[in-house]
Amino acid sequence: MKGIKKIAVLCGLLGLALFPAPAFAQRRNITIKLASLVPEKTPWGAALNRMAGEWSAATGGEVQLVIYHNSVAGSEADVLRKLKGNQIQAAILSTFGLNAITPGHEIITLSCPFLIRNNEELDLVLNALKPDLEDRINREGFFTLAWSKAGWVRFFSKAPVFVPGDLKRQKLGANEQEPALMDAFKAMGYQMVPVSMNQILVSLNGGMIDAVYQSPVNVGGLQIFGVAKHMASINIAPFMGGIVMNQTAWRSIPDRYKPQLLRIAKRLETELDASIQRLEAGAITAMRERGLIVNELTAVQERLWYDDVNRVIPSLLDTAFNRELYGRIQAILMAHRGGAERGGGP
Secondary structure, eight states, rough: HHHHHHHHHHHHHHHHSOOOOHHHHHHOOOEEEEEEOOOOOOOOHHHHHHHHHHHHHHHTSSSSEEETTTTTTTTTHHHHHHHTTTTEEEEEEHHHHHHOOOOOOOOHHHOOOOTTTSSHHHHHHHHHHHHHHHHHHHTEEEEEEEEEEEEEEEEEEOOSSSHHHHHTTTTEEOOOOOOHHHHHHTTOEEEEEEEHHHHHHHHHTTSSSSSSEEEEHHHHHHHHGGGEEEEEEESOOEOOOOOOOHHHHHHHHHHHHHHHHHHHHHHHHHHHHHHHHHHHHHHHHHHTTTOEEEOOHHHHHHHHHHHHHHHHHHHBBBTTBBBHHHHHHHHHHHHHHHTOOOOOOO
């Protein structure tokens, strides 16, 4: 009798080995399609590819991140529409894409002209405000995985620019998809001309515009500096990016994996920040070697730009920029600068 029971137990164990339990049979792979507007052969592209590999390794292949580099998923507006419809599940978005998610103009306020002036100030502001900004994005049906500092916007022009009057005599091209910045410069008295990104060089060559505000990396890549040979040394605004996922996709990932996936994303965020700073510095050096002239502004000349924008900012709060967030940023910066300045805030 005991022998029969022993055989039955062995048969049962053999059956379990041959036919796994339903919980294991139902294990499924989760594919997250991530759209990127930037080329694959950039620090952003390399970081996303590393993130895909590390997510797969951390989940034993259960979570697969498929990257669509080089804008193959369409424009930023296309990507946002596909994110909301779950045709794609994640994306790296620019300041303007992130701002389109939040109707209160919170994200674009980080790029208010001449408010945040260097990387140290940007780090202070982000460390203080990132949790609130992420919460604001998440309340709109998304989940923030990481942020990326994408460099600084500068003026590039045909004629030298040192003070606001120098630029006001030139026609300033602006991306028509960036109405907040365009409104700010228009209110300061600049001659604003809407122009799409892929038409900047044509517009400069044809005389439609004389100057643009762009990141040095974009200017180098598009060869804009061949016509707009002057760059003012002053930082206009930080250009931000963020990796977001829609909430449907985030909820589909087993909770046991989420802390590790977030740690991977945040670590790559730190690595990417350092890469972008090197890339921007390298772009400026390379352009100078090929004829770019950097107009170095004095502290007195920089002060003229700050005073010019502070004069009009109050009229743009609640329309182009978020009043409450602007006030919080300004308080952080005034404390950091020792209260030496009292900009034209609310």
